[in-house]
Amino acid sequence: MSVTQPVHPDNASKDRLRLWLRMLKASRMIETQLRENLRAEFQSTLPRFDVMAALSRYQDGLKMSQLSDVLRVSNGNVTGIVDRLADDGCVVRVPVPGDRRASLVRLTKRGHEEFAVQAKAHEDWINDILSEFSANQAVTVSGHLDALVTALEGKAP
Template identity: 70%
Template sequence: MTPEVSQIAAEPASKDRLRLWLRLLKTTRHIEAELRDRLRTEFGTTLPRFDVMAALSRHADGMKMSKLSGVLRVSNGNVTGIVDRLVDDGFVVRVAVPGDRRASLVRLTPKGQGEFARQATAHEAWLDAMLDTIDQSEAVAFAQRLDSLAHELMEDT
């Protein structure tokens, strides 16, 4: 037996899965910290603002605040403050929902679309550079496996 095989047999699978989780978490935190720093330095913005603009970029007709917070998996209160600042900057507009005085749609303005396009291009290039040691087929395989795992975990809840 090779040393790797004998070590695998000597420990329960739970230990290896724990190590995997910790490595995924460490790697994710490192990448996220780097993205936060670059967004702040190069665009004077934050990752949460980028995430809101990214979500809105996929919904040209706009989204209700409740749906936006659901997509981002954060509270309405967190999203409201971010949207307020994006409105102040002219990147986002609130539009009344006909027949529902309490609700409004939030959507990117043309200025916001342009700014998000600039940020998204840089964001993609940064991630590509950070992950350039992973070839395309590995990236596809990792993504498929993580998607599968996420689906399995959601079925269990």
């Protein structure tokens, strides 16, 4: 993928605005495709996948508030998803010793197995969607986006 356009030093602000709009459009298109793929192949949703992905990284489980923080959403958004995952046998709530009000949410064996299948499909979909990028280009763009995230985190209140 080798697309270059002339740089207009006098229009840097406009060029950056166009970049943002293209990033947003691409992100929304990819997310739409992922949502459709999850629905069609697994009768599932992207938020459900995201919860399982987060829990897969924390073998000891997470409190609901921690899960919300990891996903950067409200507790209310996560509660319904966790309830449905529990009903399906994919997660279990485990009491936190010394805190009667809190529980940890963990993937069950079934949850780990279901997530592994979905994660593989997700990786394949992303690989296909971003196939216009060579491996080197993907690494380069990722580096630029990492630098942007670092800069933005430094500016966060």
